[in-house]
Amino acid sequence: MHRDSEKTKQKILAGLERLITSKGFTGVGVNAVAREAGVDKVLIYRYFGSMEGLLQTFADNKDFFPRMADVFDGIPEGTPLHEIATRMILEHIRVFQSSPLAQELVCWELTEQNPLTIMFGREMEKRELTALAERGIVLDEDVVTLSVVVLCGLEYLVLRGRNNNPMMKLDYSVPETRKKVERVVSAVMKAFFTIRENGDSTE
Amino acid sequence: MHRDSEKTKQKILAGLERLITSKGFTGVGVNAVAREAGVDKVLIYRYFGSMEGLLQTFADNKDFFPRMADVFDGIPEGTPLHEIATRMILEHIRVFQSSPLAQELVCWELTEQNPLTIMFGREMEKRELTALAERGIVLDEDVVTLSVVVLCGLEYLVLRGRNNNPMMKLDYSVPETRKKVERVVSAVMKAFFTIRENGDSTE
């Protein structure tokens, strides 16, 4: 079973993923990937053409996130919108926090453009949007804005927590802190949604 | 005026900053800095000991942010807390958005630890906190939490805007979008502060 190009490709792709999650994206390169995969680097060029091609293939064959749909299934009919939105945000963050690969890819995305980061960004982008669209849920524009800001805030806090970079003493990697944040998010979403539904202005 | 060690040091430090802001932190290295500064790299070792030492010196002699105090001076007595907090957040973001160096350092901070990123993180950390402390302003804990989450969200949106990585169609680098976000932030801060002041619970 020595000669199996398919298996070799898989070894290379697996090596790439291990390398990203263990050493970070700055360590990614032809030599490093080949070394990590236990394979001669010439095979990377043979099977993927180049490093770019490898990243492209990796992006194509990887689904970075489990489907968002499952979150909805646990929500009974008639649940208020703010609670649905809150759950989506918190679930997204929960998954994000449990995925070192996704975290590293976001950092990479902030630093550089390549086939992998571009594809990952697109995937990430349409996640919640499609989930909402499938359910035919339409949200007020300001409400969406707030949700995105909050979502971004939490994602950022997760990234900072990786290297113990607290933000204003707020370290999201501490469980109690996380609970507090979740509580506040839930409350503020409820408050703001209520205002909007009552037709208040934001002027 | 050929021989002036002080001037050479400044050239090196300036070269480092130019390099960070132009090529990004991934391009930082002894050779690259020396090249950018138009100086032999051996001088970096002579004057700063090593790359680490250079980063340390750079961090020590740079104040990354203008003082927060100025923001307060424009605020009349009796301004409600939520407005003070909102102004602080938006001002922070305004400055952050106008400083490519700060943006790059944050990305660096998320990726790696070194004397510069550590020092920068500390500086960033105490910015708003000291400003509030100097004024003797004490905020409700949940209110602080919300403020930090919102601040993080905006900072993150700025970073994503650099490479046109919108988040759920929300591109903060578009002026109209930015205005909308500012409006929403202002409104939600007001709403949440009001709830807290009225003694409501977040359960």
Next chain:
DNA sequence: GGGTTTTGTCACCGGTCGGTGATATACAAA
């Protein structure tokens, strides 16, 4: 002036990078 120290230039080292050609080995078709 002479001697010393500071400042700057140059050449070089071992190592790693991305990338390529030549060649050996397994396997499948004839």
Next chain:
DNA sequence: TTTGTATATCACCGACCGGTGACAAAACCC
């Protein structure tokens, strides 16, 4: 079995990396 092809190994290239020693020239001190 022979021939051809897909697969893997190996050696090598030029370029750049971080880091160092040798040395020239300017500046300073006496």
